[in-house]
Amino acid sequence: FNVLGLHEFDSDRKRMSVIVGCPDNTVKLFVKGADSSMFGAIDKSMDLDVINATEAQLHGYSSLGLRTLVVAVRELNASEFERWQSDYERASTALMGRGSLLRSVAANVESNLTLLGASAIEDKLQEGVPEAIESLRQAGIKVWVLTGDKQETAISIGYSSKLLTENMTQIIITSHSRQSCRKSLDDAKALFKKSTGNGMRQPSVGAQNFKPDPQTGLHPVPSVDDKTLIDGGFDYKKPLALIIDGTSLVYILESDMEYE
Template sequence: MEFQCASIWGVDYNDATSDLGKDQVGYSVQVDTNEGKHVHEFFLALAACNTIVPLVIDTSDPNVKLVDYQGESPDEQALVYAAAAYGFMLIERTSGHIVIDIQGERQRFNVLGLHEFDSDRKRMSVILGCPDKTFKVFVKGADTTMFSVIDKRLNLDIIRATEAHIHAYSSLGLRTLVVGMRELSASEFERWHSSFEAASTALIGRAALLRKVAGNIENNLIILGASGIEDKLQQGVPEAIESLRTAGIQVWVLTGISKKQPYPLATHQSF
């Protein structure tokens, strides 16, 4: 899996034509602009809304560490590596918090709850306690379910632009995910937290209860954007398929089961 492009707040950041191109590793996000704030939230979502575990690896230079990302989902690995490339590097995860190096500044976020992906919702979410004392829910998932929980009363032009970009990415054969978020009021967070704790400790029907709690918090979202990931064929596969076709053998391609693919390690200095 390889991150190729993104649509952020209605702007198509294609890999070859925008500031988020492959050659722009280390791209600086200026959060003092409206566009910059949405770019910031988008990459924060990619770095935080996942189950990836960062592993710190020593190098011969004591001031340089490598961070390898381990996880069951190649999609999540690709997105977390993309976030790291643009200055949002996940460097620590525990059961209760994560630490993200955001353009050279370490920030700690309390992970207050995580609703993992399931085949019914086709999305996942994380509830964070942020350094500025706010509570935010970040959600990512398939466009078929995400647009049903986006608040269409807000920024309809942005939603339509994002839909058009997703269609273009899909036409290129890319795998797409939609990203959204919203800030929670203190009372809203308390209601969610109470329901989440009750569902998490339930002895009967726990999965269904957690799905209901997730559905209640994953709504009225502000759309942040969408990502496009290329699912590359392994070496030799195109030639093998062509040989089969030449031999008159009908070829069917089934997707859904992926083997872990190697990724270049993220580099972090003065760790």
């Protein structure tokens, strides 16, 4: 295999790719990245059953706290490769806006992909991390974690690291628009105002849902919807865990909601 080009990972695309010359004289683009960015680049004519099955497997992996990646490929014909090569050379030698130009070239070629599959690995916590976080919590120190993991993975790792515990109330804000984010934030504030001290409403989810998998030791993530969070019974002694996905966090930080 002959490596002909490389598009490095960046936080906008959430993926990376490499273009290689293969022994059969074909040129192929291999791409790996987060499922949130990869599925939008998959060829629309691809079998939906394969895509749905892969998404289901990814959800299962993430719920066990595993780090996931989606892998896809695209074969480039001679004209497509020549066009990419010309655009890539022009972008990589630009004196102004080089990063933006390279991202644009990558986005153009990383399209109409064929899904190859998904991978999942366990990234074990360093020794002493759960105990250190537990000590911080017991000392009354609020701990915030910013992660690029899928939400299910982040929650599962939160339990494994003792950042989240079985007796915590989770308020999860997952929004796809500024308006829905505003509503979710208002609902969270309303719950907080009805609480006393650190107490919040406790979702009606049994503690057994949080028990670790006996084989992996990882915590499966319970399914809790907004209605459960809002309409569940009160338990004023429960501590609070606020979980915000990346899209919602962008809406919050780019508006007056940041100060709420």
